[in-house]
Amino acid sequence: MHQGNILKDEEVTSSYQPGCLFCELPADKFEVLDENELCMTLHDNYPVSDGHCLIVPRRHVSDYFEMNPAEIDAANRLMHRARERLRADDPSITGFNIGTNAGKSAGQSVFHAHIHFIPRRDGDQQDPQGGVRKIFPEKAKYRR
Numbered sequence: 025m026h027q028g029n030i031l032k033d034e035e036v037t038s039s040y041q042p043g044c045l046f047c048e049l050p051a052d053k054f055e056v057l058d059e060n061e062l063c064m065t066l067h068d069n070y071p072v073s074d075g076h077c078l079i080v081p082r083r084h085v086s087d088y089f090e091m092n093p094a095e096i097d098a099a100n101r102l103m104h105r106a107r108e109r110l111r112a113d114d115p116s117i118t119g120f121n122i123g124t125n126a127g128k129s130a131g132q133s134v135f136h137a138h139i140h141f142i143p144r145r146d147g148d149q150q151d152p153q154g155g156v157r158k159i160f161p162e163k164a165k166y167r168r
Contacts, residue, residue, distance in 0.1 A: 039084040046080050046136040058105055062098035065106055068140070075110045075117065075143040079103055085137045087126040103141055110143050119144040 041047045046066075057077060058065040068076040079102050081095045091099070103122065111117050121142040125132040144152065 041084045044136050062095045065102050077141050079139040086135045088124040116145045117143045
């Protein structure tokens with residue numbers, strides 16, 4: 025797809041933050057899988073499952089809550105396309121976890137908004153019930 029820094033387009037230059045991993049976007053570290061006018065899909069360099077990718081706004085904003093409605097819509101469109109692409113390439117994918125960490129206390133380590141899009145497969149975890157609730161292990165088990 026793109027080579028080098030792809031975020032220095034005119035529409036995002038004013039929000040460019042030198043030193044930000046996703047603003048710099050070195051071509052040797054990230055593979056751009058898909059993109060639209062406001063966001064892009066990147067391969068996660070530390071995937072928790074095969075196909076784990078990140079949806080990242082082009083504009084530098086620190087977390088999901090700073091994304092504007094157009095960016096959220098653009099991110100959602102990319103997630104739907106990623107879902108279709110991943111399921112077409114790998115029929116063993118039966119579900120997805122979608123999440124973001126907003127703030128240091130929530131585990132955010134890169135302070136440029138990004139959404140984790142994680143494919144799941146039957147049997148990839150012994151007991152997947154509770155999903156994202158497992159960030160607090162004592163709260164993971166619950167009765168329905």
